Amino acid sequence: MIPGQGQSSEEGFDINKKLEELPVEIRLRAIDRLKVARLRHNRSLWTRILLVIALIGPGILVMVADNDAGGVITYAQTGSIFGLGFFIPLMILMVPTAYLVQEMTVRLAAVTRRGHAEMIWKRYGPFWGAFSLGDLVIANSLTLVTEFIGITFGMSIFGVKPLIAVIIGIAFISTVMLTLRYHKWERASLIIAFFNMIFIPLVFFAHPDWSLVAKSFLTWHISGGISTLFIYVLLANIGTTIAPWMLFFQQSSEVDKGTVPEDIGAGKRDTFVGACIMATVAICILVLTGTLVFSTGHVGTTTSTTSYNIAFILSTISKKIGTIPVELFALGLIDAGIIAAIALTASTSWAVGEAFNWPKSINLPFLEGRKFYIPGIISMLIAAAIVLVPNVPLGFLNITVQVIASIFMPAALLFLLLLVNDKEVMGKHVNKKWENVSIITIMIVLVSMSSLYGLSLVFPHLL
Amino acid sequence: MDALDGKEFGFIKNDKDWENFLKKEKLKDYSKIPVKRAKVSGWVKFAFVFLRIYIVIMLVLIILGFLNII
Structure with a gap:
């Protein structure tokens, strides 16, 4: 008892x-x-299991949402171009990278009980607050466009017209956000996130040569050697692993969940499990396309000049193993777009609410919290409308998203590092020395990579 | 909202337990609690200068790049 x-x-x-x-x-x-x-007061095995389940959420959500439609397409193209090699073990390296960065947001949320946007605005002033908010809102809105592209493309496999696909997407995402309060919103999002793992069984349809997969961990083989295309794809993969919106999303989500210092351990485990799921899904997509699509298309010098677009990849898979795996892939793509759109919409609402000191909780009923919900919903509607505009330069929009992220990344990471080392704010939960050394190393690599990637998109001959 | 069965939460028996619960779980309106501005000095000041320079350089390069694309 x-x-x-x-x-x-x-x-x-x-x-x-x-x-x-x-x-x-x-x-x-x-x-x-x-x-x-109540669960903490009981020490039975069953209630401990229930406690673990109750405390998971933001970490898994942020990592799965990071495997968004754009991410799925990037992994599929990477596997198709480079096969079973370098990028598979690289994804394992991304687990500690993503974990170390995101784990800091758990501690910040638990100790300060405030979101990232609010902490930047209030601790470092309106200039940096407005800069971070502006960048985040623009990047989130444009990333939402890519999610709707993924949703409409995935649904087109089932013969659904773009307009209908967009309406279904808007209706679903709005219903989840406007009708469910935090706990149910989080549980519903976790269920949607669970379907992101559809890519894991899918890999077995391809009957990959697992000895080659295992060998890639020993050799880190780069098909074609280090080339401009390799660097470009490397930058794109690293760019999809850590995005600025993830810091804002997880911190705000932990605050809304009610994470306190006692839950930091559980939050870290949640984040680690999420990072493992993210890497597993990415590796499965790499192995699937690396087995079935690798060396079947034309390779140019950049991804835009190769024939490995998502339509080509899916038609190759269809030719080799039939339509069912393609339909499962399309379902995964739709799911990836939806879970990321849910996270991005919430991230925008939280950040705007935090910056302007408006109500900022998914626990608010719509009428009471309309100021909170409206920014996220508007950004989603704009993104959905853009996808439907005929001849809209989607490639240009995608470049803009990556470029904005590359400008924003150093600022977002710097503020995270400053806040998590701020004794006045964090007390005994400040970073340890080894954490700072690891994070600064990761920061240098990520900032250099994302800057180079951002610049290479607007100066294609830079690399 | 469905009413909770108080017996299930018997570890909170009185006002004092309730106050302790609220305090431990940090259940208060933080928007009413001001946050002190951070003092920017030393290496932090240097980092901010570097960040501003980085942003300006990136913006200029990217504007030039976009002009090339368009």
Whole structure:
């Protein structure tokens, strides 16, 4: 029996009356936290399992959402161009990289109980606050365009017209965000995220040569050697692993979930599991296309001059192993677009709310929290509308997203590092020396790579 | 909102337990609590100068690049 459970409260004390006294968003968070506290009071195996399940969420969501439609296409193209080699072990390296960066947002959220945008704005002033917010909102909106491209392309495999696909996408994402309060929103998003793992069984349809996959970890073989195309693809893969919006999303999500310092360990595990899922899905896509599509198309000097676009990749898979795997791939692409669109929409709403001190919680009912919901919903509607514009320069938009991310990345990482080393803010939860050394190394690599990538997109002959 | 069964949360028996719970779980309105501006000095000042230079250089290069593309 749970200690204290079943015991009567003291006369006159009513927990429901106490809850009613709290503002609505805090009341709903308090109920979630009461359930967590109840599980913590019990030490049985079953309640411990339930506690682990209750505390997962933002870490897995952010990592799975990072395998978005653009990411899935990038991995598919990478496998098609370079086969089973260098990029498979590289994805394993991305696990600690993504984990070390994202884990800091768990600590920041638990200790400060404030989102990343709010902390930058209030700790470093309106200039940097506005710069970060502006960059984030523009990058999120443009990334949403790529998610809707993924959704419409995936649905086109099932014969759904773009307009209908976009309407289904908008209706689904809005319903999840506007009708579910945080706990249910998080659980629904986790279920959607679960389907991102559709790429894992899909790889077995290809009957890959697992000895070649294992060998890639020993040789890190680069098909065709180090070339301009290799560097370009390398930069694109690293660019898809850590994006600025992820820092903002996870910190705000942890705040809305109610993460406190006691939950930091659970938050770290959640983030690590998420990073492992992200890498596993990426590797499966690389192995699938590396087995079936590698060396079947024309390779140019950049991805834009190769014949490995997603339509070619899917038609090659279809020719080799039939239509069912292609339909599963298309479902995965739709799911990747939807989960990322849910995360990006929430990220925009949280960041705007935090910057302007507006209400900022998915626990708010729509009417009470309309100021919070509207920025995210508007950005989604704009993105959806752009996808439907005939002859819209989608390639140009994709370049703009990457370029904005490359400008924003150093700032986002610098503020993260400053905040997490700020003793006044973090107290005993500041970074340890080895964490700073690791993060600064990662920062130097990521910043150099993302800057080079951003510049290479607008100066194609730079590499 | 469905009412909670108080017996299930018997570890909170009185006002003091409730206050402790709210405090431990940090359940308060943080938007009403001001955040102090950070003092920017030393290597942080240097990092901000570097960041501004980086942003300006990137913006100029990217504008030039986009002009080339268009």
